[in-house]
Amino acid sequence: xxLDPGTLLQILFWGLYAGCIYILLATGVNLIxxxxxxxxxxxxxxxxxxxxxxxxxxxxTGVNPYLLLVATVPVLLALGVAVERLAFRPVLGSNxxxxxxxxxxxxxxxxNGAALLWGDDYQSLRSPFEAISVPIAxxxxxxxxxxxxxxxxAVLVGLQLLLRRxxxxxxxxxxxxxxxxxxxxxxxxxRMDMLAFGLGAALAGAAGTLWAVSGQxxxxxxxxxxxxxxxxxxxxxxxxxxxxxxxxxxxxxxxxSTATYTLGGAWKDAISFVLLIIVLVIRPTGLFxxxxx
Amino acid sequence: xxxERLSPYLPWAGLAVALLVPPLSxxxxxxxxxxxxxxxxxxxxxxxxxxxxxxxGSLGHAxxxxxxxxxxxxxxxxxxxxxxxxVLLGGLFAAGIGLLIGLTCVRLKEWFLAMVTFGxxxxxxxxxxxxxxxxxxxxxxxxxxxLVPSTVPFAPWVQxxxxxxxxxxxxxxxxxxxxxxxxxAFAAIRENEVEARASGIDPVRYKLLAFCISACVAGIAGALxxxxxxxxxxxVFGTDISFWPIIYSISxxxxxxxxxxxxxxxVTLLWEGLRGLELTYARFVLIGLLLVLVVIxxxxxxxxxxxxxxxxxxxRGGARE
Numbered sequence: 348x349x350l351d352p353g354t355l356l357q358i359l360f361w362g363l364y365a366g367c368i369y370i371l372l373a374t375g376v377n378l379i380x381x382x383x384x385x386x387x388x389x390x391x392x393x394x395x396x397x398x399x400x401x402x403x404x405x406x407x408t409g410v411n412p413y414l415l416l417v418a419t420v421p422v423l424l425a426l427g428v429a430v431e432r433l434a435f436r437p438v439l440g441s442n443x444x445x446x447x448x449x450x451x452x453x454x455x456x457x458x459n460g461a462a463l464l465w466g467d468d469y470q471s472l473r474s475p476f477e478a479i480s481v482p483i484a485x486x487x488x489x490x491x492x493x494x495x496x497x498x499x500x501a502v503l504v505g506l507q508l509l510l511r512r513x514x515x516x517x518x519x520x521x522x523x524x525x526x527x528x529x530x531x532x533x534x535x536x537x538r539m540d541m542l543a544f545g546l547g548a549a550l551a552g553a554a555g556t557l558w559a560v561s562g563q564x565x566x567x568x569x570x571x572x573x574x575x576x577x578x579x580x581x582x583x584x585x586x587x588x589x590x591x592x593x594x595x596x597x598x599x600x601x602x603x604s605t606a607t608y609t610l611g612g613a614w615k616d617a618i619s620f621v622l623l624i625i626v627l628v629i630r631p632t633g634l635f636x637x638x639x640x
Numbered sequence: 641x642x643x644e645r646l647s648p649y650l651p652w653a654g655l656a657v658a659l660l661v662p663p664l665s666x667x668x669x670x671x672x673x674x675x676x677x678x679x680x681x682x683x684x685x686x687x688x689x690x691x692x693x694x695x696x697g698s699l700g701h702a703x704x705x706x707x708x709x710x711x712x713x714x715x716x717x718x719x720x721x722x723x724x725x726x727v728l729l730g731g732l733f734a735a736g737i738g739l740l741i742g743l744t745c746v747r748l749k750e751w752f753l754a755m756v757t758f759g760x761x762x763x764x765x766x767x768x769x770x771x772x773x774x775x776x777x778x779x780x781x782x783x784x785x786x787l788v789p790s791t792v793p794f795a796p797w798v799q800x801x802x803x804x805x806x807x808x809x810x811x812x813x814x815x816x817x818x819x820x821x822x823x824x825a826f827a828a829i830r831e832n833e834v835e836a837r838a839s840g841i842d843p844v845r846y847k848l849l850a851f852c853i854s855a856c857v858a859g860i861a862g863a864l865x866x867x868x869x870x871x872x873x874x875x876v877f878g879t880d881i882s883f884w885p886i887i888y889s890i891s892x893x894x895x896x897x898x899x900x901x902x903x904x905x906x907v908t909l910l911w912e913g914l915r916g917l918e919l920t921y922a923r924f925v926l927i928g929l930l931l932v933l934v935v936i937x938x939x940x941x942x943x944x945x946x947x948x949x950x951x952x953x954x955x956r957g958g959a960r961e
Contacts, residue, residue: 386751388699388758437936443750444697448890449935451699451883455928459921467921571762571879578755586751617770620763623756627744 353485358604360483364492366600367499368394368561371554372577373584373592374503375547381523381587382543383431385439388450391574392457393548397423397555398565399465402472411475413494416556420549427548431541439540454570461567469566472559495557502553503593506546510589519543523587572616576603579619583626654901658804662797669796673868676800678908680865681884683807685892685900687857688885690814693823693895694850695830696745699754700761701858702881703741707764708734708859709866709876710776713784716867723787724802727863734859735852742851746844758882765877781873784866803864810857815897817853826850830895858885887927891934893941902942 376390387393400419405412434453438445476494480487510516521529522539530536558573559565580599584591599622606618658679665671688701712730716723741760745753768776776782788799817823825846828836833843866872875881885900892903907927914923938944 380751386754388754434932434936438939441939444692444695444894445935445939447697447699447750447754448886449932451886452928452931452935454879455883455924455931457928459924459928462921463925568879571758575755575759575762578759582752582755616766617763620759623759624744627748627752627756 354608356484357486357488358608359601360488360492361607362601362604363496363597364561364600365603366596366598367495368554368557369573369576369580369599370593370596371499371502371550371557372573373580373596374506374589375550375554376577376581377584377587377589377592378506378550379543379547380581381589382519383435383439383540385435385443385446386450386586387435387453387544387547388447388574389453389457389570390547390551390577391570391572392454392461393423393427393551393570394555394558394573395565395567395570396426396457396461397552398559398569399461399470399555399567400552401556401559402470402565403465405472412472412556412560413474413498416498416553419552419556423552423555424545424549427545428541430548431544435544436537436540458567458570465567467567469564471562471564474560474562477562491561495561498553498557502550506550506589509546515542576616576619579623582623651898655808659801662800672796672800674908674912676796676803676868677865678904679800679803679807680861680868681888681908682901682904683803683810683864684858684861685885685888685904686807686810686814686897687854687861689889689895689900690818690857691850691854692889693818693830694826694847695750695833696847696850697750697754697886698757698854698882699886700757700759700882701854701885702877702879703757703761703764704734704738704855704858705862705865705881706761706768706872706874706876707737707862709784709862709872710768710782711859712863713782713866713872714775716785717783723785723863723867727787727860727867730863731856731860734862735856738851738855738859739848742848742855746847746851761877761882762879765874768874768877776874779874781871781875783871784869786870787864787867799868803868806860806864810860811897811901818897822846822849887931889941890931891941893943894939896941896943898943899941906942 372390372394376386379387397419400422401412401415404415404418434449438449474491476490479490481490481493510520518534519539519542521534522536526536580592580595583598584595602622603615603618606614661675662672684705688698691698708730711733712723712726715721715729716726745756748756769778788795792798825841828839828841829843829846836843862876888903888907889900891907892901893899911923914926934941
């Protein structure tokens with residue numbers, strides 16, 4: 348094993364690419380937590396549904412799957428809003444354990460609903476740019492990796508603009524900072540809950556599209572592993588913090604690609620848990636978290 | 641009907657019905673096997689519920705269920721020990737791992753604990769089919785000798801009664817623990833950890849204790865199940881196995897002794913009933929829907945149904961007056 352600059356650069360790009368999907372997922376989890384103070388454990392299932400929606404649209408229309416992102420995101424946004432309104436709203440604030448158990452029910456509903464709708468075989472999608480790669484330093488990076496990194500950056504910038512530059516974003520941030528004060532200033536916090544959950548689901552949907560386009564296989568039960576990685580990132584970055592999710596995701600992606608390179612592919616999934624335990628032992632509030640929840 | 645006056649006799653009635661299952665199964669091995677597995681899951685769900693009584697909700701109890709199963713199967717087949725003994729070894733092994741996981745988890749609040757335990761079972765599964773495939777047999781799993789050798793007359797009956805005896809023992813032990821100081825400490829921690837600490841209760845010690853006992857009993861349940869099946873595969877660490885005890889306990893009644901029993905019985909009957917309708921995924925969809933509806937509309941589970949009905953009737957009567 349040699350660690351010349353070229354290899355390091357390769358590990359870096361692998362890590363960036365691997366981190367992207369999980370960053371989107373973890374950002375969604377933290378956005379929802381910030382506003383609603385609840386964790387959606389069925390978040391990985393939203394990614395799975397996003398992947399299937401993109402796949403179905405691709406089979407139906409044959410359009411470039413990257414463009415289908417534009418169609419997948421609204422579908423997941425609507426699903427998220429509906430889930431918040433119908434399932435989370437009635438139990439919100441009653442008991443944290445209740446909210447966790449509700450997610451378990453949702454996991455069953457989504458996984459097996461998807462199996463009913465789309466069957467339980469493995470599916471996959473091929474990117475139109477599969478064969479193209481870009482030479483960087485002394486290795487060739489698949490074009491898809493670069494597009495995925497670009498799309499993630501664009502989505503995150505879009506989210507930041509929404510949160511920082513619009514009145515709606517202001518209301519969302521106010522609700523997440525102080526719910527009662529937001530209510531007193533005339534913000535409809537329940538609408539903010541719906542919006543936050545919808546946005547979180549939309550981000551998971553975007554992650555699902557990228558998952559499918561990057562050529563990874565998916566089936567109705569695939570959601571739990573990406574969800575665990577997202578949770579590891581959330582714990583790394585601190586619960587409820589969007590910058591934390593991004594930094595944690597980058598860190599996680601690099602850790603995963605380094606572990607895969609040095610220890611072998613079998614550690615790819617296990618590394619998230621090892622990392623999680625280490626962080627929890629050293630710093631239970633997360634690396635960038637200020638206070639623990 | 642005054643259920644409250646009858647309630648002291650209900651456990652005895654339940655036990656009597658449970659004892660009568662083998663003779664009433666009229667030689668149908670399918671019914672007896674289903675009943676045996678239901679009893680195993682009652683033990684498992686009770687273990688999960690015991691942990692929940694200390695305010696800790698685990699989303700990955702399959703880890704302990706599966707580790708107990710593997711430890712028992714491997715010691716029984718490699719060292720030729722009788723499964724009746726190795727089941728206990730499985731429980732001890734699960735308790736040991738539970739202690740290790742507990743040490744990292746007990747300081748965590750609900751969300752983080754749920755995230756860590758959620759990951760734990762799946763990571764163990766990943767390790768079992770990769771790093772430890774040499775010992776565990778990978779995805780193919782490994783064989784487990786029968787709990788009661790088939791040479792024993794009426795082996796399925798003996799097995800059922802043995803497992804039922806374990807359930808009764810576990811329930812009596814839990815009742816004893818929860819009725820004493822430990823139960824009070826759990827309730828105090830569950831309601832408000834800071835106040836519990838202020839009254840001189842060490843939450844870390846009690847939460848660790850709950851973790852160990854719960855992991856041990858879950859491990860025993862796992863071992864019992866796989867010796868009844870005759871083999872164990874990494875599927876035992878699946879999210880399904882983690883979620884069943886939650887579904888059973890919640891639908892029955894969180895934090896009550898009877899809850900997991902009633903819940904397992906009700907959901908198993910529903911599950912077997914739906915089998916008759918030849919539904920596949922729709923069965924799971926219905927179970928998921930059931931859990932969501934119970935959490936929203938009946939958060940204290942089926943055991944609270946009589947009281948809820950009475951309140952509802954009284955409320956309606958009051959409105960009319």
